[in-house]
Amino acid sequence: RRTFRWAWRFTYLSVLGVLGYTGYIIYLDRNPAEQLERDPNKKTLVVLGTGWGSVALLKKLDTENYNVVVVSPRNYFLFTPLLPSCTTGTIEHRSIMEPVRAILRHKRGAVQFYEAEASSIDHERKVVKITDNSEIKGAVVENEIPYDMLVVGVGAENATFGIPGVRENSCFLKEIGDAQRIRKKIMDCVETAAFKDQKDDEINRLMHMVVVGGGPTGVEFAGELQDFFEEDIKKLVPEISPRFKVTLIEALPNVLPSFSKQLIDYTENTLREEKIDIKTKTMVKKVTSETVEAEVVKPDGTKERVVIPYGLLVWATGNAVRPIVKDLMSRIPAQKDSRRGLAVNEYLVVQGTRDIWAIGDCAVAGYAPTAQVAAQEGNFLGSLFNNMAKTESHENRIHELSSQMNLQAGGTPPAEAAQEIEALERRLKKIRDIKPFRYTHQGSMAYIGSEKAVADVSWWNGNFASGGSMTYLFWRSAYLSMCFSTRNRVLVVLDWLKSKAFGRDISRE
Ligand code: FAD
Ligand code: NAI
Known part of the structure; x- marks a missing residue:
């Protein structure tokens, strides 16, 4: 008690x-x-x-x-x-x-x-x-x-690599406007698919969400989209829910190429469990307003051209x-x-x-x-410029004190001036000894849907790879702590609580 x-x-x-x-x-x-x-x-x-x-x-x-x-x-x-x-x-x-x-x-x-x-x-x-x-x-x-x-x-x-039709027909995911556009389009596809007497093929196309690029942007988006479907759309628009499908297309043999092999396997398995269709060794060559045309490398090494109809296309193939x-x-x-x-x-x-x-x-x-x-480069330049400004101000002061001493023109008494010059020169030596920029990798993390994340974290002199629900909590707390301001942090926490308690808002603004 x-x-x-x-x-x-x-x-x-x-x-x-x-x-x-x-x-x-x-x-x-x-x-x-x-x-x-x-x-x-x-x-x-x-x-x-x-x-x-x-x-x-x-x-x-x-x-x-x-x-x-x-x-x-x-x-x-x-x-x-x-x-x-x-x-x-x-x-x-x-x-x-x-x-x-x-x-x-x-x-x-x-x-x-x-x-x-x-x-x-x-x-x-x-x-x-x-x-x-x-x-x-x-x-x-x-x-x-x-x-x-x-x-x-x-x-x-x-990056679009000049592939025809990409700019005109896809959504990107880089700016806030892109995210808003995607949010509207997802619901537009769902509502259009649910339209009275909508044609069967058309429902399948509209409910097919295609993501091109299996880097972290593509994987995180595919995971978020599947969550949205499982947790909200399925409950609110049940009549068309069996037709909802997310496909992730990647030109390389696997997704998340910058992560460790163990996490790549874990990610691919988790995405498959979430029913996300992963198409690796598939390179998109052309995009039209309703289809994606891609070249697939088959296990025997031959290539096949496939046409994939889509309702929403998100293009995430890098910079x-x-x-x-x-x-x-x-x-x-x-x-x-x-x-x-x-x-x-x-x-x-x-x-x-x-x-x-x-x-x-x-x-x-x-x-x-x-x-x-x-961020590390920006931080480095900030320190460099602060040092450059200090150097200039110390040099000017040394110049001023030296002139006073040479001309015996009053101001600081010579003994004090000499002492101050000596101290300034010591400080200058330290400031000028600036080391070049060196990046410290703290690790990589990515959300992969169904409240799971993967993380390759640098730990002392080694690497620590983990995936799952605990990593998801780590992912959340790490990003929360990295948010720019207290205002951002409070708003993000409230949003997480709000979407968990009341579901995501599916109204289309
Ligand atoms: P940006 O942050 O892109 O900023 C560029 C700035 O320049 C913007 O303000 C822009 O408006 C401005 N600008 C553009 N053109 C001009 C112009 N002509 N004149 C003046 N200003 C201009 N990285 C991670 O390490 N971890 C992550 O979890 C992560 N998640 C990501 C998720 C997504 C969806 C995306 C798209 C990227 C993610 N990244 C992540 C990558 C990261 O966002 C970028 O590497 C980072 O933004 C690069 O910073 P930057 O300052 O170079 O450019
Ligand atoms: P990316 O360059 O990491 O990945 C793009 C993927 O698209 C590649 O795997 C590439 O093979 C594939 N691709 C290119 N052309 C293709 C085509 N025609 N058809 C099919 N696939 C094709 O790009 P991303 O994900 O946008 O990331 C950009 C940068 O931002 C990276 O440095 C990434 O590390 C960083 N980032 C980091 C995140 C994190 O740490 N959680 C999240 C998002 C981005």
Whole structure:
């Protein structure tokens, strides 16, 4: 009884502590401190993009040291790992978006943000051309921003490999708008299939959801879709539910090629148990408004052409270089052999340039195009720029003190000046000793449906592979802890609870 009372007190105090702490964080969030005004006399640092790389950089950067300007067509940061959950309404899209102006408002030094697309970079004149491509246009839609330092963090676009019909007929899964489009289309297919006296073949086609690309995006989406069907659509639209089918098409012999063999097998078995049809060694060659045409490599090595009718087609075959990056690469001779993005050196400086850095999916630094890499690169550049600013300020002070001593012009007494110079030089030595960027892989995780996940986690000097329901809990807590803000975290938890308790909202907006 006594133990019970103590346990109760402990729980009560813990809950109170968590609530108090959350309240305090929310208060700080809502009441940011005054900011230092921008100083146009300082070096202008232009940052392109508000994705994983750029936001990690902005988080780390002491913005009072530079005249910082951020340009992005998206005025928010998107937490992409939970994007597949938005396609079915497990999570509402705004829960994984963080307004960039809110992020910038919490910096000590004010930052200028322009919602615009950088359309070209002139590295010789050191200017970026920006264009307002939003729906509402003002009198000025194009302008130029001069820079002293430029960070390119524009990410990548969807790869289609020039396959005919892909752009016109498929949905992608990269941006928030893509997830919203998919969510609407799933329900459109279901409602159209349930239309009075709908034809048999047409029901089969409409209820066939095809996912092309067995990388993590395709697998996670297929898992979410099957969950949506099993947990909600089946109950609410039972008359057509036996016809619902998810097919995952992959050109390689297996899905999730970047994971360990053990997890690949586990994933494929789990997906099959979930009744997802996995078609490996199948390469899509053409897409029309109602069918996918693919080449299948048969066990005897011969090839066969198949036509697969679909209602919804989601295309997830990886990344391609954005036009602005291609354009910059074409202007720099040192980039002529680079194919997948801007080749950078170990300090992330774009090869062939002096004051341009590239991070994330648009940079080729020898790592996979993941959020983990982008965030670590952004963080590294933030520290690098902070150090560069410190170096400059220390050098200026040393110069000032030395001049005073040489001219015997008053100010700091010579003995103190000499001491200060010595201390500054020691600090400078430390700052200048900056190590090149080195990526630390913390592991890969993917949700595979039916409340199971797979994880290849780096553990001390080894690797730890696991799959199943416990891994799913680990997946959830890891992503929850990685969400950008407390607001995001609270909203995601509430969405999880809401969809579990009341089911996903199947209304088609
Ligand atoms: P992004 O985050 O894509 O940001 C690019 C930014 O540049 C955006 O703000 C964009 O609007 C802006 N931009 C685009 N064009 C221009 C322009 N012309 N001018 C100015 N700005 C521009 N990785 C993981 O490590 N773990 C995961 O679980 C994971 N899950 C994922 C799930 C999905 C569905 C997807 C699509 C990706 C996932 N990734 C994951 C990969 C990860 O999202 C990317 O590697 C990461 O977003 C790359 O960061 P980035 O900063 O380079 O680009
Ligand atoms: P991906 O490049 O990882 O996978 C694309 C897949 O599509 C490949 O396996 C490829 O063989 C296949 N493919 C290409 N063309 C095809 C065709 N014509 N027909 C059939 N299959 C075809 O792409 P994805 O999944 O979009 O991921 C992009 C990046 O984002 C990767 O680096 C990935 O690691 C990262 N990411 C990580 C996640 C995680 O860690 N949970 C989740 C989502 C993405």
